[in-house]
Amino acid sequence: MDKIEHIGIAVKDLTVSIPIYEKLLNTSCYKMEEVSSEMVKTAFFKTGDNKIELLEATAPESPIAKFIEKKGEGIHHIAFAVEDILQEMERLTQDGFRLLNTQPKKGADNKMVCFVHPKEAHGVLIELCQEIKWV
C-alpha cells in the first residue's frame, strides 16, 4: 500500500463540523460530495499532502449512523492509496483478511474503494482507494 490517502471522521452534522474543521485546520473545505450507495455526505479538507474526510449519515441505516450510535463521533477509518485495488484485494484475501465488499465500489473524491473488516485490523476500519484515471 502507498501513503495514507485520508482519514475519515464520522460526524453528526456537517453544517456544524465543517466550520469547526475549517477553523481548526485553517483551510476551506474544498469538496462536498454525496455517496448515495453508502448513504453518506462527505466534506474534504487538504492539509499539506494529507486529507481529512468528514462523513455524515443521510439515512438511519447508513454505516455512519450505526457507527455514531455505537461509538459516538470520531475517527471512522484510515484510507490508504493503492496502485491496483484488485491486486491488493486479492493479496489481503489470501492473507486471511475479510473484505467488506468483494468488488471495488465507487467512493467519494473520484476513487474506487474497498473496506477491510476492522476485526482483523485490531478495531480499525481500513479503506483501500485507487484513483480513477480517465483515459
Ligand code: ZN
Ligand atoms: Zn474514506
